Amino acid sequence: MATCYVRRRTGCYVCGSNFNLFACDRCLAIEYCGKDHQKHAQNSGLHTAECDAIHGARRDFQSATDAFKSFYGIDETELPNILSDSTVMSQYSNPHAIEYLNSLNLLAEVLIKLGSPAALRLAYEHVLEMHILDDMNSGLLESFMTAVLLFQGEDQLCFQYITFSQNTIHDDDYNDDDDMGPDYWSDHKETLLAGFSNQPSVLKQLSIPMDPYEGLTPKLGFPLLLIFFRWMEDLKNLENFRNVELHLTGRLNFDIARIIEKAIPQTDLVRKQFKTILRADIPELIKKLQARIEYTFLLVCMEESYIWHQLLESIENREITEPAVTPPTEVGDERNRASERRAVQLLWRSWAEIPSAVKYVREILPRAEKQIEGVQCRDTSWEAARDSDIALDALFYPLAKAGVWTFGNDV
Ligand SMILES: [Zn+2]
Numbered sequence: 009m010a011t012c013y014v015r016r017r018t019g020c021y022v023c024g025s026n027f028n029l030f031a032c033d034r035c036l037a038i039e040y041c042g043k044d045h046q047k048h049a050q051n052s053g054l055h056t057a058e059c060d061a062i063h064g065a066r067r068d069f070q071s072a073t074d075a076f077k078s079f080y081g082i083d084e085t086e087l088p089n090i091l092s093d094s095t096v097m098s099q100y101s102n103p104h105a106i107e108y109l110n111s112l113n114l115l116a117e118v119l120i121k122l123g124s125p126a127a128l129r130l131a132y133e134h135v136l137e138m139h140i141l142d143d144m145n146s147g148l149l150e151s152f153m154t155a156v157l158l159f160q161g162e163d164q165l166c167f168q169y170i171t172f173s174q175n176t177i178h179d180d181d182y183n184d185d186d187d188m189g190p191d192y193w194s195d196h197k198e199t200l201l202a203g204f205s206n207q208p209s210v211l212k213q214l215s216i217p218m219d220p221y222e223g224l225t226p227k228l229g230f231p232l233l234l235i236f237f238r239w240m241e242d243l244k245n246l247e248n249f250r251n252v253e254l255h256l257t258g259r260l261n262f263d264i265a266r267i268i269e270k271a272i273p274q275t276d277l278v279r280k281q282f283k284t285i286l287r288a289d290i291p292e293l294i295k296k297l298q299a300r301i302e303y304t305f306l307l308v309c310m311e312e313s314y315i316w317h318q319l320l321e322s323i324e325n326r327e328i329t330e331p332a333v334t335p336p337t338e339v340g341d342e343r344n345r346a347s348e349r350r351a352v353q354l355l356w357r358s359w360a361e362i363p364s365a366v367k368y369v370r371e372i373l374p375r376a377e378k379q380i381e382g383v384q385c386r387d388t389s390w391e392a393a394r395d396s397d398i399a400l401d402a403l404f405y406p407l408a409k410a411g412v413w414t415f416g417n418d419v
Pocket residue numbers: 020021022023024025040041042045
């Protein structure tokens with residue numbers, strides 16, 4: 009059965025107002041500005057299916073939590089300790105732990121798919137909780153976190169999260185002795201969490217190697233490219249605006265031109281660093297971002313190209329066709345693929361919002377697949393893209409000192 013979710017970015021579910029909001033008392037995941045709009049949503053049945061889904065998921069999660077607590081004879085305050093005990097949470101040792109993890113997963117997923125501000129705030133708390141769990145192996149941890157951050161407009165933080173996770177995963181797979189291996193992850197997990205929940209600038213202190221693209225997984229490459237496309241949109245719009253700016257300021261009131269200019273940026277990066285980016289060589293920035301997109305796309309495509317076919321299919325059908333829960337029978341590669349498909353489900357609407365990105369994927373996919381088949385690994389065009397990539401870093405990282413790469417809220 010196909011499920012269709014609608015994402016709303018603003019306050020009231022019906023009108024978008026941000027005043028006097030109160031939550032739907034059944035699911036807590038959407039808000040209304042007043043009784044009128046609550047009635048309207050109830051009578052029209054607009055919110056019924058998703059309200060049921062979230063209400064059901066929360067009820068299941070609650071009963072799984074209760075069963076878990078009574079199994080160990082613990083209360084609310086002791087729960088976090090149990091959850092961070094890897095022997096208890098091992099997928100194989102305790103059916104209550106599995107039930108707990110699965111229901112937590114599903115609850116986070118339905119909240120993220122709903123995507124309202126209130127739902128995202130709730131989802132964020134659950135996803136943070138997942139980061140505390142050891143042995144949490146749904147394969148969706150990164151997909152959940154990147155989706156929550158992206159939907160909340162935190163693209164810089166999301167970028168940083170991807171970079172951090174990528175390095176951790178990479179070293180976990182290939183180099184157990186390395187400083188950045190699993191121990192590194194567990195040593196820094198609390199710092200990371202503290203960084204996300206209280207003080208985003210803490211992330212800055214984590215050492216991030218300069219090449220975040222080695223062994224990029226589809227699940228992280230997918231949101232990473234979405235971020236790049238969003239930045240690209242903003243840069244192009246800014247450049248178009250600059251081209252007609254003289255005309256506008258000559259004909260219109262100067263203030264109106266400034267208002268239009270300010271209305272363009274949609275992304276966190278461009279909004280916060282508006283002045284710096286306006287002064288930069290935008291066409292050059294666009295060119296380098298294009299090279300970075302191509303390089304990243306090839307990396308993801310080389311790992312798994314079917315993820316892109318899945319994306320295009322979802323956009324064409326305008327619906328989610330996959331089941332919401334990974335069958336527990338799926339193991340190994342199958343399970344991994346299933347969680348990659350779910351990662352696509354979380355983000356396809358955001359891709360659909362950028363037609364130029366969809367067009368790009370449609371056009372480049374057949375070529376990329378042929379190229380990867382033909383050359384197997386890297387050829388000169390890869391190297392060229394890699395050079396541009398470094399050039400882009402060279403452009404962005406000095407800007408970090410000027411404040412372009414700030415993390416979360418500017419302090
Ligand atoms: Zn309203």
